[in-house]
Amino acid sequence: TWTMLNVVEEQVEKIREQVGEGRAICALSGGVDSAVAAALVQRAIGDRLTCVYVDHGMMRQGETEQVRKDFEEVFDSLDVVDAEDQFLTALAGVTEPETKRKIIGHEFIRTFEAAQVRVFGDAKEGETAFLVQGTLYPDVVESGGGAGTSTIKSHHNVGGLPDDLNFDLVEPLRALFKDEVRAVGEQLGLPERMVWRQPFPGPGLGIRIIGEVTKDRLDTLRQADAIAREELTKAGLDREIWQMPVVLLADVRSVGVQGDGRTYGHPVVLRPVTSEDAMTADWARLPYEVMEKISTRITNEVAEVNRVTIDITSKPPGTIEWE
Numbered sequence: 360t361w362t363m364l365n366v367v368e369e370q371v372e373k374i375r376e377q378v379g380e381g382r383a384i385c386a387l388s389g390g391v392d393s394a395v396a397a398a399l400v401q402r403a404i405g406d407r408l409t410c411v412y413v414d415h416g417m418m419r420q421g422e423t424e425q426v427r428k429d430f431e432e433v434f435d436s437l438d439v440v441d442a443e444d445q446f447l448t449a450l451a452g453v454t455e456p457e458t459k460r461k462i463i464g465h466e467f468i469r470t471f472e473a474a475q476v477r478v479f480g481d482a483k484e485g486e487t488a489f490l491v492q493g494t495l496y497p498d499v500v501e502s503g504g505g506a507g508t509s510t511i512k513s514h515h516n517v518g519g520l521p522d523d524l525n526f527d528l529v530e531p532l533r534a535l536f537k538d539e540v541r542a543v544g545e546q547l548g549l550p551e552r553m554v555w556r557q558p559f560p561g562p563g564l565g566i567r568i569i570g571e572v573t574k575d576r577l578d579t580l581r582q583a584d585a586i587a588r589e590e591l592t593k594a595g596l597d598r599e600i601w602q603m604p605v606v607l608l609a610d611v612r613s614v615g616v617q618g619d620g621r622t623y624g625h626p627v628v629l630r631p632v633t634s635e636d637a638m639t640a641d642w643a644r645l646p647y648e649v650m651e652k653i654s655t656r657i658t659n660e661v662a663e664v665n666r667v668t669i670d671i672t673s674k675p676p677g678t679i680e681w682e
């Protein structure tokens with residue numbers, strides 16, 4: 360039978376074969392997929408692995424500090440790269456979702472190439488550079504890599520890769536679904552908060568701003584998102600809800616009233632879903648008290664937002680993220 364112990368042993372063996380005496384860097388996002396991939400590779404090649412976390416400026420409130428803290432407990436070497444300017448400059452003026460995804464995927468790779476040189480020095484003649492990614496089976500399918508499928512959206516680590524990729528990819532989770540990855544993570548003894556972290560897409564808040572991505576808009580969305588997450592946690596719903604993106608409709612404005620004054624602000628959309636594997640999803644029936652709390656707090660505390668709406672579309676026909 361195919362147990363998680365088998366998966367670990369088999370993948371560790373395969374990684375050793377692929378990487379040989381070489382060295383690898385792992386693209387760590389803070390999520391469970393890349394954490395499990397990194398842990399497998401660390402088991403296979405030990406300190407010849409360096410983990411790289413890119414802060415592209417589109418992470419959530421407090422996320423980079425939290426990731427640093429959590430991951431330094433588990434991994435020997437963690438390289439944190441501040442790439443906010445680089446990513447936001449590359450995204451300036453861009454509104455089309457697939458273009459955003461391609462740009463972000465591209466900038467990720469360029470950042471990893473630079474990290475590779477910084478950590479290991481220039482490659483010797485004929486030496487292979489290995490990049491570990493936590494790509495899952497659904498990422499491959501939805502990016503159009505599965506048999507008989509078309510591209511739904513280019514996940515940053517699959518369809519978003521540049522054509523002139525200078526890395527050999529190490530992707531030990533490519534055949535697995537998220538629940539299996541979590542089981543492997545538990546098998547490897549990773550901390551619970553890492554294994555059960557809700558999914559967050561590699562392109563981050565950049566694909567949750569409908570319209571151009573700017574620093575101000577990111578700050579607005581970060582505030583709204585932090586409130587929504589805090590209330591979801593307080594309500595004890597973190598495990599029940601697969602994830603709850605908050606989407607900023609940055610190109611839409613509506614009229615409101617606050618105190619005696621007129622407001623003309625932006626709506627946010629709450630997108631709570633339940634799911635088994637993210638391939639399909641149902642909109643989550645959040646308790647009214649939780650919705651009320653989130654709505655009141657966001658409109659009171661986030662200056663630019665004067666309306667909170669909720670997305671009640673299943674997947675299909677919607678996708679989980681709006682872009």
Ligand code: XMP
Nearest residue numbers: 513514515558559560561562637678679680
């Ligand atoms: P969709 O929007 O396709 O999302 O229904 C399915 C799941 O995948 C996550 N997602 C991504 N994860 N890179 C990632 O690492 C990406 O480019 C990406 N796009 C979507 C999404 O959050 C959901 O869990």
